[in-house]
Amino acid sequence: MQNRPGTFGKLSALAIGAVSLLTLGNSANTRQDVIVTAIDLRSSDGTVLACLTPSDGAFPDCGEDDRSQRRIVRANTRVTIVFNDVEPGEYAVSLLHDENGNGKVDKALFIPTEGFGFSRDAKLRLGPPRFSAAAFKVSSEAPVYQTIRMRYLKR
Structure with a gap:
């Protein structure tokens, strides 16, 4: 040769x-997917409104932030919500169980009458938690999974 x-x-x-x-x-x-499982919904009535945001100022309702992703899924006692193609960074998720389907938080004397939840199971402190309490990292390595337990202040 x-x-x-x-x-x-x-x-x-x-x-x-x-x-x-x-x-x-x-x-x-x-980019990665963020997969959120909402558990302990008290009924399968209405929908679950979901917000994924990288912005402290747009948390918890996504506000007018173009970088936020919103999802609406049919309610059940357990639901899965997928946010696709999320860029690496720090994010927080908020959920609302909109039982009557009116697209907003219903309140009685400033207290939510519908269920809500936040990533990292962040707790309420005289209002919604701070972004930093609910924030988690998304990297390019693998999808992110969050389990959020829904809370109800009024029955």
Whole structure:
């Protein structure tokens, strides 16, 4: 077998090119899904309104933040909500069990009459928790799973 000049160089260039393409393909997919499971809903009436936001100022209702994602799913005693293609960063999730389907938080004397929940099971403190109490990290490594227990202050 003859050793042809330049053959090794061509093979090396092809191998480097293939590795580069594989690396580019992996680095382009830096977004992940955030999968939220809401548990302990008291009924299957209405819907669950969900907000995923990277913004302290848009928490807990997503406000007018274009970076936030909103979802509405049919209620059940347990529901799963998927936020697709979330960029790496810090986020918080809030949920509302909108039992009557009017699209807003119903209150009696400033107390919510419908269920709610927050990522990291953040607790209420004279109002909704701070963003920092509910915040979690999303990386490019793997999907993020959050389980949120719904709470009801009025029966």
